[in-house]
Amino acid sequence: MTDNNKDLAGRLHTALIPLTEPLHEAFALAAVDAKSYIPPYKNAGQMAHLRSGVIRAGVREHLTSAPAANWSLSGNPDRMGQISLVHKAEGITMRLLKSAKQTAGVPHAGSNPTRRAFWRNTPMLEFETGPLFPDPGFHRLLALWTPLQDGTVSLRVVRPIKEGRYGGTVEVDFVMELAPSRSDFEQLEFVGEPDFEEDLFNPEVSDDEISGEEGV
Numbered sequence: 001m002t003d004n005n006k007d008l009a010g011r012l013h014t015a016l017i018p019l020t021e022p023l024h025e026a027f028a029l030a031a032v033d034a035k036s037y038i039p040p041y042k043n044a045g046q047m048a049h050l051r052s053g054v055i056r057a058g059v060r061e062h063l064t065s066a067p068a069a070n071w072s073l074s075g076n077p078d079r080m081g082q083i084s085l086v087h088k089a090e091g092i093t094m095r096l097l098k099s100a101k102q103t104a105g106v107p108h109a110g111s112n113p114t115r116r117a118f119w120r121n122t123p124m125l126e127f128e129t130g131p132l133f134p135d136p137g138f139h140r141l142l143a144l145w146t147p148l149q150d151g152t153v154s155l156r157v158v159r160p161i162k163e164g165r166y167g168g169t170v171e172v173d174f175v176m177e178l179a180p181s182r183s184d185f186e187q188l189e190f191v192g193e194p195d196f197e198e199d200l201f202n203p204e205v206s207d208d209e210i211s212g213e214e215g216v
Contacts, residue, residue: 008124012139012174015070015090016157019143020178022068023059027145027153030058052098056081059096091138094157099146106144106172108164119160124173143178155179 034054038047060083063073068085075084075095083096095118100107109119118140142160145153155178164170 015087018068026059026062029062030055033058094141094143096143099144106170108170116163119163121161123161
């Protein structure tokens with residue numbers, strides 16, 4: 001793993017850590033809102049789509065009143081509750097999406113050209129070639145939330161480098177779990193040299209993680 005990659009990993013980690021508590025708190029409050037506002041219909045199934053929508057709206061509302069340091073809230077709420085978080089100092093734009101499946105799969109980009117471009121980050125391994133592929137100074141990340149059985153959510157951030165496809169894989173070169181009980185570099189994963197003791201790069205997500213309904 002090159003020094004450039006380590007430096008970028010550290011910068012992303014440092015920028016993302018302040019989001020851990022605010023995001024988990026926002027999701028916890030939004031889950032309470034969902035219990036209050038979703039009608040107790042008996043013949044409408046589990047109404048997962050309604051729950052996801054209320055949670056998205058609630059997360060935006062609670063993040064607005066309790067933003068994380070150096071991060072600003074963006075995205076158009078009229079577009080299916082779209083939520084983005086921006087860190088101007090580090091050039092990070094991050095979209096908050098529901099994971100592709102209960103297994104926390106990375107959603108593929110789909111056919112929209114703008115969305116596909118968002119998924120195509122310059123791979124970190126190309127930064128080591130020097131001036132031909134310098135660190136672009138901006139990074140497009142996905143923050144993926146997965147509902148858990150106890151009513152909480154798991155949160156992880158990935159940096160995609162390919163658009164992926166339905167039933168296929170989405171390649172990423174950075175994975176970080178946003179877990180309140182963990183700290184420092186325990187939360188980082190990368191895909192690097194095979195002989196490296198830690199799994200520092202995660203090249204792709206399995207087919208099983210991708211299929212299923214994609215959330216926004």
